[in-house]
Amino acid sequence: MEIAIDGIIDLNLAPKDGKISLNSLQELSQLASKSGVVGFALSDIDSDLQLTLLESIASKIENISIFPIISGVKENRLVEIASLIDRAYAIYITSDINQNLMRRVFEYAKMKRKPIICKIQNRELDSDGVVYDNENAFYFGLPTRHLIGERIGVAIVKEMSRYFGVPTLLQGVTDREALNLAIEGKKEGIPLYIEISIHHLIFDDSIYWKFDNYFKIDPPFQSKNGKEFLIELLRNGDIDMITSLHHPISESEKSGSFIDSKYGVLGLEGIASIYYSTLVESGYIDLERLQDITSRNQRRFLNIEMDRKVKLDISQHIEIENKNSLYHGKKFKGNIKI
Numbered sequence: 001m002e003i004a005i006d007g008i009i010d011l012n013l014a015p016k017d018g019k020i021s022l023n024s025l026q027e028l029s030q031l032a033s034k035s036g037v038v039g040f041a042l043s044d045i046d047s048d049l050q051l052t053l054l055e056s057i058a059s060k061i062e063n064i065s066i067f068p069i070i071s072g073v074k075e076n077r078l079v080e081i082a083s084l085i086d087r088a089y090a091i092y093i094t095s096d097i098n099q100n101l102m103r104r105v106f107e108y109a110k111m112k113r114k115p116i117i118c119k120i121q122n123r124e125l126d127s128d129g130v131v132y133d134n135e136n137a138f139y140f141g142l143p144t145r146h147l148i149g150e151r152i153g154v155a156i157v158k159e160m161s162r163y164f165g166v167p168t169l170l171q172g173v174t175d176r177e178a179l180n181l182a183i184e185g186k187k188e189g190i191p192l193y194i195e196i197s198i199h200h201l202i203f204d205d206s207i208y209w210k211f212d213n214y215f216k217i218d219p220p221f222q223s224k225n226g227k228e229f230l231i232e233l234l235r236n237g238d239i240d241m242i243t244s245l246h247h248p249i250s251e252s253e254k255s256g257s258f259i260d261s262k263y264g265v266l267g268l269e270g271i272a273s274i275y276y277s278t279l280v281e282s283g284y285i286d287l288e289r290l291q292d293i294t295s296r297n298q299r300r301f302l303n304i305e306m307d308r309k310v311k312l313d314i315s316q317h318i319e320i321e322n323k324n325s326l327y328h329g330k331k332f333k334g335n336i337k338i
Contacts, residue, residue: 001315002337005287006295007038007308008272011067011117012171012195012243014042014264017250020050022057028246028268029064036272036336037244038295038308039065043092043117046071046079051087067302069117072105073097081108089302090115090169095153096122102156106164115167115301118157120178122149130216130259131208132175134223140208142259145220150178158185158192167191169241169301172219174200176229183238193301194238197245199267199326201230202278213254214324217245218263235284241301242275242293244268254324266325270318272310273332281333311337 010032015024020042032040045051045068058066070088071079078101081091091109093102095118109116129145131137137144150173158181161168170182170192185192199217204227207215215221222230233239249264267274275294279285285293299306316335320327 002311002313003287004309005036005272005312006291007310008036008275008294009039009041009298009306010037010243010246010268010271011041011169011241011298011301012043012197013040013246013268014248016248017253018044018247020054020057022060025057025061025066029061029066031268033063034336034338035268035270036310036312037064037268038310039067039304039306041067041069041089041117041302043069044071045069045084045088046074048080048083051084055087065306067304072108072116073101076101078104081105085112085114088114089304090117092117092119094118095120095157096124099156102160106160106166109166110164115169115303116161117169117171119171120150120153120157120173122153125149125152128259129220131205131220132222132226134205134226136205136208136223140205142208147175147177150175150219151181154178154181158182158190161185161192162188162190165191167193167301169193169195171195171243174219174222174226174230176226179229179233179238183233186238193240193297194233195241195243196230196234196239197243197267198271198274198278199245199265200227201234201242203227203326208258211258213256213258213261214265215326216254216258216261216263217265231284234279237289239293240297244271246271251324266322267327269322269325270320270327270332272312272336273318273334274327276312276314276334277332313337
């Protein structure tokens with residue numbers, strides 16, 4: 001049985017090692033297309049040269065739309081936003097940048113009527129922490145990351161968005177109190193959007209007992225209770241967008257100890273099937289809600305007119321083949337028909 005669904009739009013994935021090239025974007029686009037994705041954003045574009053290169057490459061790729069997102073700040077200075085913003089769909093920042101620079105980015109965004117994508121992080125508080133400081137952290141024997149960093153970041157960005165009225169997507173937030181801050185802001189009318197990766201709805205930090213470098217993800221997985229809270233938010237309609245968080249890293253950068261390997265997971269292969277099986281078949285949400293959080297809200301946020309359907313055969317199953325995928329060897333219901 002085939003069903004037509006809105007093609008997925010992902011605002012939080014990257015080419016291999018974050019490098020923009022014809023080969024890397026073709027490889028990413030081919031995998032995306034096979035997995036039910038019709039468009040994705042590429043963040044952290046900080047120069048006319050980079051943007052021109054991306055536009056040139058994107059024009060050569062069929063069946064996938066690529067949405068450039070420019071950086072607001074690079075190396076503690078403001079990027080040439082004025083010369084780039086009209087060719088981009090949004091501005092990307094992190095929550096731990098200089099607050100005066102953040103204010104100026106929000107001013108540009110308001111003036112140009114562009115949304116902001118903000119990764120919530122605090123490199124000073126996070127230090128080298130690779131797991132959250134919770135009840136399990138002691139047993140892992142790994143450096144920890146304090147949850148207060150997310151709370152501080154959300155609080156700052158929430159007030160910026162309130163003051164300037166700029167739609168702002170919060171990425172990388174999984175802490176209960178930080179999420180509650182964002183949800184309270186949304187109820188107050190602040191144009192905040194919350195994005196969660198599918199992996200944080202499936203895995204909890206018990207997976208770290210494997211010390212598998214391919215499960216090193218940013219932000220780290222939450223405790224079992226933290227994961228259940230994310231699922232509760234999903235059911236309640238508090239999560240606006242979902243992402244594959246596909247950030248492939250070269251094997252050489254994933255070798256060595258868990259602490260020293262780079263962050264990045266493979267999560268794009270079979271993503272439409274993973275979404276359908278784990279979210280709809282499980283009864284967490286219905287098909288309409290799935291399309292809202294995987295495509296429709298992304299289109300509204302970026303202000304794009306795009307309505308491309310893909311066919312999902314729910315009478316079939318797929319098996320994830322990539323040995324480095326979070327889901328290697330697992331089967332999911334639904335197969336995208338190309």
